[in-house]
Amino acid sequence: MTAGPGVTAGPGVTAGLGVTAGPGMTAGLGMTHVLRAIVEPGFLGNGPVRVALLAGGVVALVSGVVGMFTVLRGQAFAGHALADVGATGGSGAFLLGVNPLWGFVGIGVVAAGVMEIIGIRRPRGRDVATGIVLGAGLGLAALFLYWGTTFTNTTGATISVLFGSMFVISGSTVPVIIVFSLLALGVVVLLYRPLLLSSVSTEMAAVRGVAVRITGVLYLLAMAVAVSLAALTIGAILSTALLVGPAATALRLTSKTGLAMLWSGLIGVAATWLGILLAYDSFYWPPVRHGWPVSFFVVTLVFVFYLLAQLPPVGRVSGARARRARDGR
Amino acid sequence: MFSGFMVNTWTVATIVAVVAGMVGFFIVLRGSSFVADAVPQGAFAGAAGASLIGVSTLVGLAVFSLIGALGIGWLGRRSRPDVATALALVVMLGLGALFLSMSTEYAPEIYSLLFGEVLGVSSSEVAPVAALGAVCVAAIITLYRPLMLASVMPQLAEARGVRSYRVQMCFLVVVALATSMAVPVVGALLIFSLMIGPPAAARSFTTKPLLAMALCAVIALATVWVAIAASYISNWPVGFFVGALGAVCYGTGRAWTAWLRTRAVRSNARPLAA
Numbered sequence: 001m002t003a004g005p006g007v008t009a010g011p012g013v014t015a016g017l018g019v020t021a022g023p024g025m026t027a028g029l030g031m032t033h034v035l036r037a038i039v040e041p042g043f044l045g046n047g048p049v050r051v052a053l054l055a056g057g058v059v060a061l062v063s064g065v066v067g068m069f070t071v072l073r074g075q076a077f078a079g080h081a082l083a084d085v086g087a088t089g090g091s092g093a094f095l096l097g098v099n100p101l102w103g104f105v106g107i108g109v110v111a112a113g114v115m116e117i118i119g120i121r122r123p124r125g126r127d128v129a130t131g132i133v134l135g136a137g138l139g140l141a142a143l144f145l146y147w148g149t150t151f152t153n154t155t156g157a158t159i160s161v162l163f164g165s166m167f168v169i170s171g172s173t174v175p176v177i178i179v180f181s182l183l184a185l186g187v188v189v190l191l192y193r194p195l196l197l198s199s200v201s202t203e204m205a206a207v208r209g210v211a212v213r214i215t216g217v218l219y220l221l222a223m224a225v226a227v228s229l230a231a232l233t234i235g236a237i238l239s240t241a242l243l244v245g246p247a248a249t250a251l252r253l254t255s256k257t258g259l260a261m262l263w264s265g266l267i268g269v270a271a272t273w274l275g276i277l278l279a280y281d282s283f284y285w286p287p288v289r290h291g292w293p294v295s296f297f298v299v300t301l302v303f304v305f306y307l308l309a310q311l312p313p314v315g316r317v318s319g320a321r322a323r324r325a326r327d328g329r
Numbered sequence: 330m331f332s333g334f335m336v337n338t339w340t341v342a343t344i345v346a347v348v349a350g351m352v353g354f355f356i357v358l359r360g361s362s363f364v365a366d367a368v369p370q371g372a373f374a375g376a377a378g379a380s381l382i383g384v385s386t387l388v389g390l391a392v393f394s395l396i397g398a399l400g401i402g403w404l405g406r407r408s409r410p411d412v413a414t415a416l417a418l419v420v421m422l423g424l425g426a427l428f429l430s431m432s433t434e435y436a437p438e439i440y441s442l443l444f445g446e447v448l449g450v451s452s453s454e455v456a457p458v459a460a461l462g463a464v465c466v467a468a469i470i471t472l473y474r475p476l477m478l479a480s481v482m483p484q485l486a487e488a489r490g491v492r493s494y495r496v497q498m499c500f501l502v503v504v505a506l507a508t509s510m511a512v513p514v515v516g517a518l519l520i521f522s523l524m525i526g527p528p529a530a531a532r533s534f535t536t537k538p539l540l541a542m543a544l545c546a547v548i549a550l551a552t553v554w555v556a557i558a559a560s561y562i563s564n565w566p567v568g569f570f571v572g573a574l575g576a577v578c579y580g581t582g583r584a585w586t587a588w589l590r591t592r593a594v595r596s597n598a599r600p601l602a603a
Contacts, residue, residue, distance in 0.1 A: 139576075145440065235426070302416075
């Protein structure tokens, strides 16, 4: 297996591991030992790692913020479908030899458009419509990957498209990632109030003069961009984790939407950075000494955070009960 | 196309299609497409894990799809169902990524697990698939009344003494079983199309539940047979044809409904004009 899902060891990583603690780290030996146990030497001085930290952080922040409304609007399936369909774009881009980011974003926008046209906004039949787009998209992904492996003789594409390749993001992609991130963030920030209103009650929003349909379409597009970016870092079929997980966690922590949005972004960034750190450390872990995949760590951390947030807060159990009663669960 | 080694493929695919059609009918009725998508994808991780520790793929698929389905049911009771489904799914897929990175499996095998490999069905796979299929069909028949009631009128079902949580859990187990038998043939990503496409079409043609369920099975059979034949001829992945035909089914259903509606409008309009 040439390129596993954790293409953890980029070219620079192996070099970086050999470097011992820099001159600045001689001071405070005790502390350094502790630090070195957690952070493998050369972690921050490593090119691919720094790109991964930057790109992964930005993407996680955007996914978290955008994902807040995904959870509020009950569109987790749509988000997941957009992410999965991203695999079609990724494999198509691989086939054409262009940067996968363009494939992810392009197909995401197209899929969002199709979902809107065939009626994702009606509650009845919405999940079937989403599912049909997803199924057709995945069918195309199968075809593209088949062509890709047949015509180009490389087999790593299936895995790197589906499970991401955080450590092989090229530095030149970062500005594009940031531009798209700002776009998605801009839509959500500008539409914050109408989105919130139409998420809580469509009728009330319509009465208040919110263009519910256009708001919905714009949000769907923002979501497509956010999951496309996440597809680049933790993989097309795992990007749902960053979209839904931090937001659902944040909504358990606070009921203030704005604050939850902030928390959601921060939780996403924390999970991603910790995940990258653990993946880097795992280079020396058994059973195979080529590093565990970043995506695994990020997803697991997101889930652990979510489970922790499910616990009733100490000393405020009655408050939690009251909240659950109010939510009708 | 019907030579010796293809006989197994046709047999298994036929069983898979009938079961997927029947289960799919209830999936669409209950609006749980996301679950039908999440369970097979999560089960894929089980297949990867099974190959890592060297047990049968079917065991890995069954264990993971059951854990996934029950996890979705359990988490879904405590939070929003779609969020619970999404999280259960990604956790299993994350494990899948880990297993894949540890195993020495070649990429084509992973690809066939994800997107299906109909030509590689061995005769030893037929018996377990047939057994699982029979269990699924029997479960659907046994559960038919409470499941129908709980899906269509949840309040009435509760009043009649149907425990909707238990029915939901039983149904999830059936989905898990159907998944684990279907994944080796049509692939983790495409069993979903087979469960959604035919029912979406069938319910546009009839409102009678039993007829719709039979129609689901028939359409699913047609989809799978055409997909296998096309895949055999073109050598393209069977998943592509299943996905495309699923969309065609849905489109046909939508067009049929639209045509019925315009006809109804026209026949209503005529007496007015006269």
